[in-house]
Amino acid sequence: MVGGAVAVQSIGPAAAAETTLRAAAAKAGLFFGVAASPNRLYPIVGQEFNQLTPENVMKPDTLATSSGGLQNTSGADTLVNHAQSNNMLVRGHTLVWHSQAGALQGASQATLNTFIGNAINRWGSKIAYWDVVNEALEDNNTGRRRNQWPHTMNRDANGDGDYFDSGDTDVIRDSFIRAKQVVQAGGFTTKLCINDYDVEGLTVQGGTPNRKANALYDIVRNYRQYIDCVGFQSHFNDNPNSIISSDLQANIQRFADLGVEVHITELDIDDDLSNNDIGSGQAENYRKVVRACLNVAKCTGITVWGISDSESWRSSERGLLFTGGNGSYQKKAAYTAVLDELNKGRTVSTSSVPTSSVPTSSVPTSSVPTSSVPTSSVPTSSVPTSSVPTSSVPTSSVPTGGGCSASVSVNAWTGGFVVSVRVTAGASTINGWNVRLTLPSGATVTNAWSANRSANSGTVQFTNVSYNGRVNAGQYTEFGFQGTGTATGLTPVCTAS
Numbered sequence: 001m002v003g004g005a006v007a008v009q010s011i012g013p014a015a016a017a018e019t020t021l022r023a024a025a026a027k028a029g030l031f032f033g034v035a036a037s038p039n040r041l042y043p044i045v046g047q048e049f050n051q052l053t054p055e056n057v058m059k060p061d062t063l064a065t066s067s068g069g070l071q072n073t074s075g076a077d078t079l080v081n082h083a084q085s086n087n088m089l090v091r092g093h094t095l096v097w098h099s100q101a102g103a104l105q106g107a108s109q110a111t112l113n114t115f116i117g118n119a120i121n122r123w124g125s126k127i128a129y130w131d132v133v134n135e136a137l138e139d140n141n142t143g144r145r146r147n148q149w150p151h152t153m154n155r156d157a158n159g160d161g162d163y164f165d166s167g168d169t170d171v172i173r174d175s176f177i178r179a180k181q182v183v184q185a186g187g188f189t190t191k192l193c194i195n196d197y198d199v200e201g202l203t204v205q206g207g208t209p210n211r212k213a214n215a216l217y218d219i220v221r222n223y224r225q226y227i228d229c230v231g232f233q234s235h236f237n238d239n240p241n242s243i244i245s246s247d248l249q250a251n252i253q254r255f256a257d258l259g260v261e262v263h264i265t266e267l268d269i270d271d272d273l274s275n276n277d278i279g280s281g282q283a284e285n286y287r288k289v290v291r292a293c294l295n296v297a298k299c300t301g302i303t304v305w306g307i308s309d310s311e312s313w314r315s316s317e318r319g320l321l322f323t324g325g326n327g328s329y330q331k332k333a334a335y336t337a338v339l340d341e342l343n344k345g346r347t348v349s350t351s352s353v354p355t356s357s358v359p360t361s362s363v364p365t366s367s368v369p370t371s372s373v374p375t376s377s378v379p380t381s382s383v384p385t386s387s388v389p390t391s392s393v394p395t396s397s398v399p400t401g402g403g404c405s406a407s408v409s410v411n412a413w414t415g416g417f418v419v420s421v422r423v424t425a426g427a428s429t430i431n432g433w434n435v436r437l438t439l440p441s442g443a444t445v446t447n448a449w450s451a452n453r454s455a456n457s458g459t460v461q462f463t464n465v466s467y468n469g470r471v472n473a474g475q476y477t478e479f480g481f482q483g484t485g486t487a488t489g490l491t492p493v494c495t496a497s
């Protein structure tokens with residue numbers, strides 16, 4: 001769609017409610033998956049879920065030899081075959097990780113690259129998503145990379161505090177470049193993801209900015225041409241950095257606005273979140289997480305980290321959707337809440353359907369750096385009090401022939417909003433853009449991404465940043481902003497330069 005009005009797509013409520021998680025999710029346009037082991041492939045796996053993540057058997061400590069070859073692939077094969085015969089997607093988990101590295105512990109980038117090639121090629125397009133890099137960022141909300149292998153290979157050549165510059169070495173960048181090369185050379189449909197925990201909200205407990213989420217955002221923004229998807233692990237518990245914050249949806253949205261798919265990859269929710277910012281009922285907490293994903297079109301999947309509480313890695317938290325075990329399971333209130341929420345479907349703008357103007361086709365044969373981009377700014381206050389959207393109000397400017405047009409999609413809640421803006425080039429490629437819009441009285445922008453802004457209220461001009469000014473004819477790029485107040489009646493006007 002070039003410059004036309006954006007239609008609001010309301011999927012659901014369904015005429016007849018679906019009775020399994022996978023059917024309800026499919027109707028809403030996302031997958032609902034589970035982490036599984038070869039010895040727990042009970043009927044429920046294929047009945048309730050349409051995506052499968054190997055909980056352990058696709059990790060390097062199982063799969064990798066010290067030279068980057070493959071070994072012990074039978075467990076992974078069992079899971080992949082089971083997924084195929086049950087019409088389930090597979091998420092490969094995981095290629096580069098400081099933990100469970102096995103024989104790869106301490107390996108060079110060259111050896112990691114060998115392993116990446118072997119693993120991706122073995123299953124090809126049978127793997128819909130690969131977690132290429134897992135848990136690259138430090139704990140305790142420092143916003144730093146981990147200081148243990150493989151990240152000890154990183155070099156900040158110019159000492160500016162990041163690894164994004166031309167002379168820098170970055171294991172994240174180099175692993176993704178390798179993975180992308182392999183996918184392209186093989187003609188696979190596999191999408192390449194970065195996955196981490198404690199990155200779910202814009203803020204952590206008490207409204208402190210989530211520096212780990214911001215660091216992940218900067219990585220995705222810098223390496224967008226290699227990264228197709230972002231995983232928020234979503235192990236929610238009483239840790240102040242692991243809570244369900246009310247700005248979960250806004251954070252999903254800001255990543256989605258970079259053009260990547262967002263997935264909730266390892267969901268479990270402690271059944272007693274006494275420190276949780278937004279309440280302690282497990283079923284209600286599940287509902288909030290599912291709703292936050294449903295409200296962002298590019299949030300295309302949710303995976304729970306196991307079937308039942310007793311078989312979970314954190315059984316004491318009783319964090320999953322079923323009780324029971326060994327193939328005999330009972331649905332919990334959390335299950336019913338998730339099913340009900342999925343059956344309500346999405347209410348989102350079609351303007352957010354996954355496609356992107358960001359080139360993904362040209363992968364360098366060597367480690368080509370990308371430019372340094374300033375770290376993102378996230379609001380330190382004005383955290384929304386409710387994540388429930390009240391509207392999705394797209395509008396559009398008039399197409400400007402050879403110039404550009406812009407359309408907006410608004411997710412609003414009581415007292416706040418997130419606006420996604422799509423800039424579409426007309427008949428000619430543009431090399432820069434300016435989007436002007438006027439906010440209603442009382443509305444204030446608190447945070448913007450993928451654009452510079454001239455003001456926080458009234459008439460605001462947004463201009464491209466270094467990496468998204470060029471938009472090919474007929475293609476688009478997107479930016480977004482978050483604010484307080486209301487954001488009704490926005491009419492963006494786009495000027496190309």
Ligand code: G3I
Pocket residue numbers: 055056099100233266313
């Ligand atoms: O299978 C052996 C068993 O034979 C042995 O008797 C037993 C003794 O400890 O260990 C068993 O292996 C355990 C394995 O899980 C299977 O249950 C390992 O010790 C144990 O370390 C391993 O834990 C896994 C953990 O990753 C390791 O880091 C969990 O199952 C798995 O759920 C967890 O998954 C991670 C994700 O990959 C990344 N995100 C966090 C998530 C939870 O930690």
